[in-house]
Amino acid sequence: MLADGDRSNDNRLSFDLPCTKKSLARAREKIRRFAVDNGFETQVEDIQLATQEAIKNVIQHACPADNNIRVDLLASGDSIEVEVSDMGMGFDADTVMRRDKAPMAVDGRGFVLMEGLMDTVGVTSDSEGTVVRMEKSRGDGTTGGPEG
Amino acid sequence: MEIQVEEKEGFYTVTPVGELDVYTVPLFRKVVLKLEGDRRHDIILDLTSLTFLDSSGIGSLIEVYQKVRSAEGNIAFVLDNPRILKLFRLVNLDRVFRIYPNLGKALQAVGVSSGYVDEKFFSDLT
Numbered sequence: 001m002l003a004d005g006d007r008s009n010d011n012r013l014s015f016d017l018p019c020t021k022k023s024l025a026r027a028r029e030k031i032r033r034f035a036v037d038n039g040f041e042t043q044v045e046d047i048q049l050a051t052q053e054a055i056k057n058v059i060q061h062a063c064p065a066d067n068n069i070r071v072d073l074l075a076s077g078d079s080i081e082v083e084v085s086d087m088g089m090g091f092d093a094d095t096v097m098r099r100d101k102a103p104m105a106v107d108g109r110g111f112v113l114m115e116g117l118m119d120t121v122g123v124t125s126d127s128e129g130t131v132v133r134m135e136k137s138r139g140d141g142t143t144g145g146p147e148g
Numbered sequence: 149m150e151i152q153v154e155e156k157e158g159f160y161t162v163t164p165v166g167e168l169d170v171y172t173v174p175l176f177r178k179v180v181l182k183l184e185g186d187r188r189h190d191i192i193l194d195l196t197s198l199t200f201l202d203s204s205g206i207g208s209l210i211e212v213y214q215k216v217r218s219a220e221g222n223i224a225f226v227l228d229n230p231r232i233l234k235l236f237r238l239v240n241l242d243r244v245f246r247i248y249p250n251l252g253k254a255l256q257a258v259g260v261s262s263g264y265v266d267e268k269f270f271s272d273l274t
Binding site for chain 1: 170200202204207208211231238
């Protein structure tokens with residue numbers, strides 16, 4: 001059962017979340033159901049965690065003025081596309097994605113996990129907001145990580 | 149999340165049960181850093197009962213590791229979940245942490261042997 005504000009058909013799901021930590025658990029459950037319903041049982045944990053990290057980044061860093069985070073999921077053929085967007089203050093995407101974190105830094109591993117768990121990760125960001133786009137193929141369940 | 153703490157020959161085994169993520173990290177930090185505050189510097193983190201780990205949880209494990217090491221204490225990790233191991237590899241923690249597949253091997257490695265029962269050994273015999 002979709003909550004108010006969700007827009008969905010068989011292979012597409014879009015929903016908005018308030019910019020609070022409680023949104024993470026809500027998003028995880030929605031993503032799990034969508035991935036399983038579309039036959040991505042093997043990849044569901046990777047997709048859940050990568051999306052949670054993207055949402056967490058928004059909550060911790062973007063502070064969107066409208067207090068809103070948008071999540072779009074599209075299952076097409078052999079892959080799931082995930083888009084997490086906000087209308088926050090944005091950041092220098094190149095710097096964040098390429099920064100060479102100190103090996104034992106306590107924070108800053110969100111993008112490392114996203115890139116390791118998903119097949120592709122792209123970020124566009126400017127003063128009007130940020131969009132994180134990720135894709136995960138069905139593959140044999142081992143793509144996107146060191147186990148593959 | 150529930151956190152179990154057990155002492156054996158000066159080593160504290162800390163077992164978080166459930167999810168270690170942005171929601172539960174504050175409780176985990178409170179429990180483990182209290183051990184540190186009480187000068188319990190030798191810790192085994194048993195992660196075999198973790199069902200979910202995110203970047204905040206990973207950060208909290210690194211924080212505990214650093215505090216124990218800076219106090220010249222010993223710390224080892226017990227981990228048999230391929231899912232969590234995959235995350236450790238993604239952030240290269242498998243190259244930094246001392247990781248053992250079960251608590252018995254971890255206790256043995258840090259020199260705590262009394263009362264140790266290799267459950268897998270006995271289960272293989274049945």
